[in-house]
Amino acid sequence: MKLFSIRTDLAMEAREIVREQTKQEIPGVEVDVDRSKNMVITRVKITTREAEKTMGKPRGNYITLEVPKLRERDKLLQEEVSKNFAEEIQKITRLKEKQKESTILIVGLGNWNVTPDALGPRVVQNLLITRHLIRLVPEQIDKGVRPVCALAPGVLGITGIETGEIIRGVVDRVKPELIIAIDSLASRKMERVSTTIQIADTGIHPGSGVNNNRMAITEETLGVPVVAVGVPTVVDAATMANDTIDMVIGAFIKQAPKNSEFYKMLQGMDKNEKYQLISEVIYPYVGNLMVTPKEIDTLIEDMSRLIAGGLNVALHPGVTFDEVTRYLN
Numbered sequence: 001m002k003l004f005s006i007r008t009d010l011a012m013e014a015r016e017i018v019r020e021q022t023k024q025e026i027p028g029v030e031v032d033v034d035r036s037k038n039m040v041i042t043r044v045k046i047t048t049r050e051a052e053k054t055m056g057k058p059r060g061n062y063i064t065l066e067v068p069k070l071r072e073r074d075k076l077l078q079e080e081v082s083k084n085f086a087e088e089i090q091k092i093t094r095l096k097e098k099q100k101e102s103t104i105l106i107v108g109l110g111n112w113n114v115t116p117d118a119l120g121p122r123v124v125q126n127l128l129i130t131r132h133l134i135r136l137v138p139e140q141i142d143k144g145v146r147p148v149c150a151l152a153p154g155v156l157g158i159t160g161i162e163t164g165e166i167i168r169g170v171v172d173r174v175k176p177e178l179i180i181a182i183d184s185l186a187s188r189k190m191e192r193v194s195t196t197i198q199i200a201d202t203g204i205h206p207g208s209g210v211n212n213n214r215m216a217i218t219e220e221t222l223g224v225p226v227v228a229v230g231v232p233t234v235v236d237a238a239t240m241a242n243d244t245i246d247m248v249i250g251a252f253i254k255q256a257p258k259n260s261e262f263y264k265m266l267q268g269m270d271k272n273e274k275y276q277l278i279s280e281v282i283y284p285y286v287g288n289l290m291v292t293p294k295e296i297d298t299l300i301e302d303m304s305r306l307i308a309g310g311l312n313v314a315l316h317p318g319v320t321f322d323e324v325t326r327y328l329n
Contacts, residue, residue: 011062126308144318164215187232
């Protein structure tokens with residue numbers, strides 16, 4: 001049984017929430033953290049069924065790149081992040097072990113008419129698509145280029161077809177060796193919006209972060225390994241309010257006498273209970289409100305180019321970062 005109900009698509013945040021509630025490490029969850037001047041890379045591995053239930057995430061590997069200064073639009077930093085992203089993609093997909101003739105299918109999930117949900121389709125626009133060229137004019141294609149095809153299937157409300165069904169139909173025809181699915185995510189903290197990238201080898205459940213579950217896009221449903229790439233673009237309003245109240249409580253606790261009843265009451269408040277209360281208060285007025293930054297148009301454009309640049313280098317052995325720099329400018 002899950003120990004938390006706060007909305008988040010990030011495995012590292014799920015771990016944070018469980019640790020906050022249990023005050024201990026989670027059995028069956030392995031964590032490795034690499035820190036540098038501009039970036040924190042957190043690798044979370046869920047190894048047991050019990051940990052899977054506790055975390056609310058499938059067993060597998062989750063890699064998160066946190067770059068707090070990414071919103072400053074520093075081109076050198078964007079290139080550094082894109083390069084690290086490419087390296088992590090190559091490791092988790094074992095691309096270097098696959099034959100260069102293996103077809104890779106990139107799926108840009110989301111609604112291109114809704115900016116916070118348009119990351120996937122925007123990434124597809126910036127990809128180096130080569131499968132058709134290799135088949136039609138192979139003599140003009142460099143040996144360092146891998147057959148890559150892409151799809152932006154839209155959403156159920158636009159097509160009337162489950163996204164997973166569309167992808168499954170394409171997979172049956174194209175027969176890729178690997179699928180990389182790109183989607184917008186929900187976070188529990190506004191500072192992680194458009195500054196964080198998660199890579200997972202567990203596939204993806206579109207809309208799960210906003211309680212809008214659709215058909216899973218996983219190896220079990222498609223018969224092909226699926227690596228998910230996601231960037232948080234929204235935060236649940238109730239989650240924001242809950243975290244804000246926690247910060248206020250923290251400030252009060254520092255000022256309250258250690259033996260006061262007020263201090264004891266604040267210490268005893270349960271985070272889940274607060275979240276449920278806030279959700280019940282907000283819902284009649286705004287429903288399930290999701291919040292996104294006002295500059296989301298620019299953030300989505302920057303992140304889509306960054307991710308596309310990293311994918312182009314990771315997928316094509318003959319492509320260098322110098323050749324894809326234009327995607328970041």
